Amino acid sequence: MHDMFRLAEAHRPSCTAVEFPETYRRAYRWMLLARVAEEKIASLFRGGRIIGGVFLGRGQEAISVATGMALRDGDIFAPLIRDQAGRLAFGESLLDFTLTYLGARSGPMRGRDGNVHRGRPKEGLLPMISHLGAMVSVVNGMLMAHRFQKKENTVGAACLGEGATSTGAFHESLNQAAVEKLPLILVITNNQYAYSTPNHRQFACNDLVDKAIGYGVKGHSVDGTDLSACLETIGGAVCAARDGEGPQLIIASNLRLAGHGEHDDAHYISQHFKELQLGRDCLDVAQNHMLAQKWADASMLDIWLRDSQSLVEEAVAHSLREPAPDPAKEDWCALASRHLLEGNPPQPTHLN
Amino acid sequence: MITYLEAIREAQRQALENDPRVYIYGQDVGAFGGAFKATKSLAQSFPGRVLDSPISEDAMVGSAIGAALQGMRPIVEMQFADFSTVGFNQIVNQAATMFWRTGLPCPITVRLPSGGTPGSGPFHSQNLEALYAHYPGLILMTPATVEDAYAMLLEAVAIDDPVIFCEHKYLYYHLKADSLPKEALPAGKARVARAGRDATVVTYSAMVHESLAAADELATEGWEIEVIDLRTIKPLDTDTVLASVARTGRVLAVGEAWPWGGVTAEILARVAAEGFNLLDAPPMRLNSKDTPVPYHPNLWGTHRPTARSIADSLRVLLRS
Numbered sequence: 001m002h003d004m005f006r007l008a009e010a011h012r013p014s015c016t017a018v019e020f021p022e023t024y025r026r027a028y029r030w031m032l033l034a035r036v037a038e039e040k041i042a043s044l045f046r047g048g049r050i051i052g053g054v055f056l057g058r059g060q061e062a063i064s065v066a067t068g069m070a071l072r073d074g075d076i077f078a079p080l081i082r083d084q085a086g087r088l089a090f091g092e093s094l095l096d097f098t099l100t101y102l103g104a105r106s107g108p109m110r111g112r113d114g115n116v117h118r119g120r121p122k123e124g125l126l127p128m129i130s131h132l133g134a135m136v137s138v139v140n141g142m143l144m145a146h147r148f149q150k151k152e153n154t155v156g157a158a159c160l161g162e163g164a165t166s167t168g169a170f171h172e173s174l175n176q177a178a179v180e181k182l183p184l185i186l187v188i189t190n191n192q193y194a195y196s197t198p199n200h201r202q203f204a205c206n207d208l209v210d211k212a213i214g215y216g217v218k219g220h221s222v223d224g225t226d227l228s229a230c231l232e233t234i235g236g237a238v239c240a241a242r243d244g245e246g247p248q249l250i251i252a253s254n255l256r257l258a259g260h261g262e263h264d265d266a267h268y269i270s271q272h273f274k275e276l277q278l279g280r281d282c283l284d285v286a287q288n289h290m291l292a293q294k295w296a297d298a299s300m301l302d303i304w305l306r307d308s309q310s311l312v313e314e315a316v317a318h319s320l321r322e323p324a325p326d327p328a329k330e331d332w333c334a335l336a337s338r339h340l341l342e343g344n345p346p347q348p349t350h351l352n
Numbered sequence: 353m354i355t356y357l358e359a360i361r362e363a364q365r366q367a368l369e370n371d372p373r374v375y376i377y378g379q380d381v382g383a384f385g386g387a388f389k390a391t392k393s394l395a396q397s398f399p400g401r402v403l404d405s406p407i408s409e410d411a412m413v414g415s416a417i418g419a420a421l422q423g424m425r426p427i428v429e430m431q432f433a434d435f436s437t438v439g440f441n442q443i444v445n446q447a448a449t450m451f452w453r454t455g456l457p458c459p460i461t462v463r464l465p466s467g468g469t470p471g472s473g474p475f476h477s478q479n480l481e482a483l484y485a486h487y488p489g490l491i492l493m494t495p496a497t498v499e500d501a502y503a504m505l506l507e508a509v510a511i512d513d514p515v516i517f518c519e520h521k522y523l524y525y526h527l528k529a530d531s532l533p534k535e536a537l538p539a540g541k542a543r544v545a546r547a548g549r550d551a552t553v554v555t556y557s558a559m560v561h562e563s564l565a566a567a568d569e570l571a572t573e574g575w576e577i578e579v580i581d582l583r584t585i586k587p588l589d590t591d592t593v594l595a596s597v598a599r600t601g602r603v604l605a606v607g608e609a610w611p612w613g614g615v616t617a618e619i620l621a622r623v624a625a626e627g628f629n630l631l632d633a634p635p636m637r638l639n640s641k642d643t644p645v646p647y648h649p650n651l652w653g654t655h656r657p658t659a660r661s662i663a664d665s666l667r668v669l670l671r672s
């Protein structure tokens with residue numbers, strides 16, 4: 001069932017220059033699928049069909065997809081709330097997205113957690129907790145485990161917004177990665193706002209990339225609205241990390257083209273940003289680029305759009321038929337060691 | 353003779369030796385051997401597996417969680433239990449929720465050098481077991497003996513869930529045993545540390561020894577006090593507590609932690625709810641005072657329960 005909701009085999013990049021136009025087209029299609037899928041969930045939200053919040057990655061698909069595509073089997077990915085495109089590119093099934101948003105028992109979180117809080121840690125996809133910054137050190141630990149286990153050439157990527165750079169967890173984890181020289185790619189998408197808070201109330205440095213030098217890690221800046229730049233910058237950073245050059249901090253600039261969540265009308269977003277280059281919609285930019293380069297024509301774009309729409313419709317229809325969790329059948333046990341649940345008989349201890 | 357602290361070190365040595373998935377991570381734990389020397393010589397014996405961490409409790413725990421997800425069995429040493437609050441978020445929101453959310457176990461052990469010692473003051477003396485026990489998904493161990501320090505730490509590493517291991521600093525050097533145990537009670541099983549007839553003291557960690565001393569004192573007055581050492585706070589062995597109360601009809605719960613809520617309140621709530629008709633007198637509890645832990649020994653000695661204040665409480669309980 002899952003496979004039909006994957007557009008193509010997960011991409012397996014090599015540590016060489018990004019191969020255009022094939023990579024670009026593939027990236028665009030993930031972005032488009034993410035956009036279509038999120039719009040669908042947003043419309044279900046407006047229709048009252050979604051339990052809980054809805055958070056969109058509109059305007060962030062380019063940086064997100066570039067991150068997901070630069071990773072390969074065995075790598076670690078800790079996406080955040082605006083990484084639908086990256087998740088798909090990393091290999092998450094579209095069904096995981098729809099089942100979780102629709103609260104189905106058969107989703108990866110089984111109705112125990114919702115919306116963007118989903119993942120399959122066994123497959124390297126970490127399920128974010130809400131607390132911003134908290135996933136980065138978890139990626140570090142997975143990379144430390146790889147080192148212990150002599151699993152070579154793997155990397156881990158974590159995504160955060162610029163607001164999350166103000167947390168202690170950001171600081172501790174980036175410093176930790178630097179001290180341990182871990183192959184961590186930390187992607188900061190500076191979309192100018194953290195909920196309603198503008199950057200001048202969030203940090204006082206000129207440019208977030210200046211933080212890299214303070215941590216002793218490599219810093220990269222990229223136009224988050226330009227897919228080519230994102231693919232090249234992230235691709236390069238991932239290769240550098242894979243080649244043993246240690247943590248890579250990427251600052252991608254863009255504008256959040258949605259409310260913080262779908263409950264938010266984002267009235268506070270300044271018109272000024274919308275007129276800047278960073279206010280562009282990365283999906284439009286990519287589309288225009290492909291047309292200009294003749295990497296795609298209007299009919300191809302149309303087919304891709306309709307493919308995405310039908311994939312999303314099918315995934316949603318399937319997920320809507322799936323049963324909700326049943327409290328009577330729920331296993332109300334937070335412990336893996338079932339014998340340690342109170343009321344269960346203790347098991348004997350064996351030393352050595 | 354082996355001390356409580358040495359038992360903790362030996363358990364870690366044993367865990368490192370038995371299981372290649374085990375590693376130790378914490379501030380100064382490497383070549384230096386830890387602030388209390390709980391990891392002395394382990395870095396030399398197990399190169400690359402006893403790692404100094406930066407002063408980053410959040411990232412220490414977060415990375416341990418990640419490593420555990422990838423099949424490792426990390427032991428994190430907090431330099432003092434008090435500093436674990438900086439890593440609190442990772443413990444209670446990431447580690448504790450992981451299995452329930454994802455079905456993937458998160459076997460980390462977080463060692464908290466806990467409790468008061470004279471002169472340690474407000475930020476090197478805390479007992480945080482109730483705070484962590486409040487969260488679903490965590491196991492809370494509070495060993496009171498050398499034998500348990502060893503056996504329970506080994507068990508903690510083997511358990512598939514996050515274990516908060518509250519080792520008491522006051523016992524580090526004070527407590528000695530002839531040898532390490534070959535067997536032990538399992539987690540979740542309390543121990544009758546002293547059998548008695550007239551009243552039950554339910555306690556754990558260093559307060560077991562204060563309670564035993566109080567029981568000695570009351571023995572000279574003709575009273576036989578039963579002392580229960582809980583060993584694990586979560587899961588809590590209510591059966592052993594109730595069985596004891598059924599014998600004695602009187603219960604005093606003693607904890608070194610603060611009085612609001614917490615382990616002693618939990619015990620009395622359970623005794624009242626599940627064993628009300630076993631009681632011949634209103635249940636009592638004794639905790640530290642409801643202030644930060646004071647620095648000066650004169651104040652500290654009064655702040656926490658002691659053999660004397662426990663004995664005083666028992667006299668009230670026995671008369672009521």
Ligand SMILES: Cc1ncc(C[n+]2csc(CCOP(=O)(O)OP(=O)(O)O)c2C)c(N)n1
Pocket residue numbers: 082130131132160161162163164165167191193194195256260
């Ligand atoms: C530690 C923490 N504090 C507060 C929040 C509530 N919160 C959720 S998202 C958000 C804004 C995040 O902004 P940013 O990091 O810039 O990411 P963006 O939403 O812009 O992608 C806040 C304050 C949280 N999730 N975690």
Ligand SMILES: [Mg+2]
Pocket residue numbers: 161162163189190191192193194195
């Ligand atoms: Mg932001």
